[in-house]
Amino acid sequence: MATHATKLTLGPILFHWPAERKRDFYARIADEAPIDTVYLGEVVCSKRAPFFDSWLPEVAAKLERAGKKVVFSTLALVMSEREIEAVRAMAEDSGFLVEANDISAVRLFAGRPHVIGPFVNVYNEGTLRYLARNGATRVVLSNELPAHSLAALAEAAGNVELEVQAFGRLPLALSARCYHARSRGLHKDSCQYVCADDLGGMPLKTLDEKPFFAVNGIQTLSYTVCNLVQELGALRDMTIGYVRLWPQAVDMVAVADVFRSVLDGKTEAREGEAILSRHVDFAPFSNGYFHGREGAAYAQ
């Protein structure tokens, strides 16, 4: 495999899976998945972090032993003093590469190499250039961007690596309010961690029963599963170097295998799509944003 080949990354787990499930998930990723970089950490809700924090050193060590690069991701919506303190602590602990998912982290990580996560808006060359001067070495681009914007950014990126979200339910919105709790008549402060009941988010349908979104605590995701397996060639031509898979409650090793195989030219994109559709049976695919359409659309 050539060293300049597109690299596969695994985004942080967005859902509130039980700690054991997460540990087993990463053990299998370490042993079996053709993934180059794994992002770890709680991105959605700080209330969930204590459940897995104590496992993180062990999981990170195992992934590194297996040859994966590990990046620690910050929370995406930082509000309380406690949450700010958590970001400050990550800035001081320089052992790992870190991903900034809020502007607070962009300030705290200034002057050292870091990744700009998909929850920080990078829509244009001006912003990209500023963040590169600030120390960013890689930028995960917003899922809203159409192909022509991705191409324009790739052209302007210089030494900054770019990463595009290519598989999984798409993060669409964040709120101070917890909708999982609200759906059960609870407040965020006394949420009883009801978000743990939905391993892939709670489907939200329209009044005429058309599936629309998936609720994940304070986060709203797409109902559809983004799938850019057929756009991998276009991404490579733009010189986008990193492709992100968001963990879903499916066989992610198999999903990673398909993406790797298509990237390496061993499997046709169309065939890859067919294999993926056998693994993802809970929702349809989408790739609308890439094609400049509504995000929910799927252009074949």
Next chain:
Amino acid sequence: MAEPLELVCPAGAPAALRAAVDAGADVVYVGFRDQTNARNFPGLNFSRSELRDGLAYAHDRGTRVYVAINTLPEAGNPDPWHRAVDDAAALGCDALILADIGLLDYAASHHAGLRRHLSVQASASNVESIRFYQEAFGVQRVVLPRVLTVAEIAELNAQITVETEVFAFGGLCVMAEGRCALSSYATGQSPNVQGVCSPASHVRYERRGDEMVSHLGDYTINVFADGEPAGYPTLCKGRFVAAGRASYIFEEPTSLNVIDSIPDLMAAGVKALKIEGRQRGRAYVSQVVSAFRKAVDAAARGEPAPACDLGSVTEGQRNTTGAYAKDWR
């Protein structure tokens, strides 16, 4: 007497600007008639010459004008945004309201002397984020996202040296602003780039018997029974089914109204109050600005807000104090 909070009022057209000035606005905020601002609605906003006239009308009466250029420039096409910044500066506006890092960088380097405010679209919700924008681009004021409680705002103000402006009335984003792709997921038009949420071009109302059904793109957003107050066809105020139960899972059709909390916001160290609604008519502007003028002045004198009824102009004919109260979460 304490210093009254600065009243920052919306205008989507010249007539609304005059209405806001006449009703006692300290500041009117406006946008150009293109995708450089987050209220890019058809037939709305200001041409360059309308802004020139509007600035003259406002400045003659001691009212300032801020120009919102608060969408994110499109990759490969920065010119409309750069031109908007240059023109607003050349016409003599009193501050720019910006959200994009690259555009803030541009404004700071090309128009260093012009005040820069951080738009709510930048969603700076904590002390470190605010310091970033202050240190990097000399931002003098931050419009706080609608996710913070009054207590959190007070805590924040104690730690920062920039002014803060908070939303006082009108439409209420329940998602972190500038970080919401719900509308683009359904329509392909993004508030961040095209400056429009739930674009009218994708909205359709349908009469179904005695019910009114609102659609956005291919999705049903709500069904209103006969006589039931309606709201905007925005996704976060839609009625959806979760686990077999239909509800306003994100937020009811409602408007923010903190007219009774002005003393609390003053005590929390807030500098300015912002009224949402550049898409609203001049009747709305007159009515809401007048009410808040009286309330802000009363609060400065230590008196309670005079009674006023803004119910009829609120979405769903209801109002809320939103995230300012902790139990909203």
Next chain:
Amino acid sequence: MTDNRHSSPPLSPVLFAGLVLRPLPPSLLQPLLGVAMNVMRERQPGLFERLDELAGNAFLIDPVDLPFCFVLKLDPRTPNLTCIRDAADAGTPTAVVRGPFLMLIDLLEGRIDGDAVFFSRDLTIEGDTEAVVTLRNAIDSGEIRVVEDLLSLLGPLSAPAQRLADAVGAVFRRATADLEAVRSAFVSPVRDKSDAQAVRIRKLEAELAEMRDDLRRLKNSARHRKQTELAET
């Protein structure tokens, strides 16, 4: 959260005007509409500039309390307003705007907020929403004074005439409130145009019938119980 819902909107006195005007053929109104449009074009050039992007569109304006409708055609050179008896004669308009006549005038003159009357359901729209929003924004950008503009054509008489118009307007508006009590008696002639009203009445009637049934059942069972008790003693 507070609930500010007010009661259903009063039926405007235009209803009575409507009843009176009923025999009047729309063609008699047409010259007046032509004059109104000419005056507006002259006084509000900015407004018509903003309407440019709607060129070619037609709007059906349907005052629900009048027995006729208006069609606003935004022809690029000569936008025109016509009065028709039957909404069905409007062809296929870009959009339909419905509401009580006085409210529509208030909207046109910027006295009330379009979104507010939409929230309260007094205003309903159908068809191309974007076109309606553009029209609304354009109208709101100007400062239209329909009555004032028309009266100004009368020349030197305009000041007293304005006072007269204001007085008439005030009486009209006051009457609106007073007439609330008797409006139901007059609803029937426009019931066909006011589906919502009809449905509300039907619902009330159904509820009333149900309550009557419940009452009858209660009475019957009470009587039955009493008879059983009497028989047992």
